[in-house]
Amino acid sequence: MRVGVFDSGIGGLTVVKSLLEHQLFEEIIYFGDTARVPYGSKDKNTIIRYAIEAVEFFKNFELDLIIVACNTVSAYALSEMQESADCPVIGVVEAGVLATTNAMKNRDANIFIIGTNATITSKAYENGLRSNEFSNLYAKATPLFVPLVEERLFSGEILNATIKHYFSDVTKPDAVILGCTHFPLISDAISEYFGEGTSLIHSGDAIIELLEHRFDFYKTYPTPQLKFFASENPEALRKIAKEWLNV
């Protein structure tokens, strides 16, 4: 199986990391739209336009599947991408909803969703979770976490002050949905803030659950081929991929 992974920037590499750990694909083709990142503050029509351009790009590769690693794109443009593509397209939002549903047996669980402005405004997670009978939901845009991760401030005073800024009015949740691919990189600090009894839902792990739920995998590929593309500065993307993914 040959899979394409699409993200607005580098954050989707956290999804690639999970794919590599589970060795589900023979070839992984990553495309980051680094020239136009971030998508999280853009409007719906722009996001859809860029997402369809990504589908067109992937048509060069005869893919078996496209994974949308970007929450913002998954929230706004998944059905448009599915219409344009000649292969299945799955996204991290449906994956996150499934993973939350699997993790929280109690439908009264208190679920806290964080993401970019665009993802939170879309209410995509809330709609998905409500369809699965969850009702105790609270969503909040936490856009500053993105540049903090891009500056590699995965711990320390600025991150802690930012966590306090966003979370101080939040009741301790049973689960936090990390609704942006950047956020797994600060999951330790978020876990520490809320303490034991709060589960974190990570897009990369959630995608694996969705893949195993939806597709049959007859074999694994211990050394998948990796190809990285970026709309700007692909060298920088490849360097970060090397560092994060150890490849």
Add this chain to the structure above:
Amino acid sequence: MRVGVFDSGIGGLTVVKSLLEHQLFEEIIYFGDTARVPYGSKDKNTIIRYAIEAVEFFKNFELDLIIVACNTVSAYALSEMQESADCPVIGVVEAGVLATTNAMKNRDANIFIIGTNATITSKAYENGLRSNEFSNLYAKATPLFVPLVEERLFSGEILNATIKHYFSDVTKPDAVILGCTHFPLISDAISEYFGEGTSLIHSGDAIIELLEHRFDFYKTYPTPQLKFFASENPEALRKIAKEWLNV
């Protein structure tokens, strides 16, 4: 006189504010490339391409002057814009260099330059200041200030932690060049950190100095016409302009 003001986003409104205070123009046409902001992390060729597109857009208006309010564009694409435009094009970097030169009589003054990654990498301020015989220069990219301003965190714990993060290894300077149009909005906190004896150089004020140095203004216009354009969500830009500029 009819002037065009170009910025990658909303930050250039701080320059418009200075223009309004000095009533130098009959009509101000602002264009913010909000669909593709931020430029500060993009590469040189992309910045030049976008800047030339802005010049093409301004050709619709028979302008007398274009002011590049974005430091990143001024640092990388000013001469390319000057070649493409049919009117003079001036930028905040040359303005900041002039304003610093006027403010600091002593050429041994200790000058600290802050800006986006792209602006600092360009060394545009340093090259300009060295030509004016300053040599005691220190430049540092402070990219996190941009999203903090966009989140309107003009004071408080996160901003103070970020200031400490960037400035704790910096010797108290005689002047700080606010080399990004977002930074005047956090100038109070920066002033407070360094205390008395440190001057702040603000792009908007610097542009006024450069205009008065370079052009003759025979009259002022108490109620200039304002037009705001954006490559995405112009309504949001107009709303922020109303709020910041009191128009």
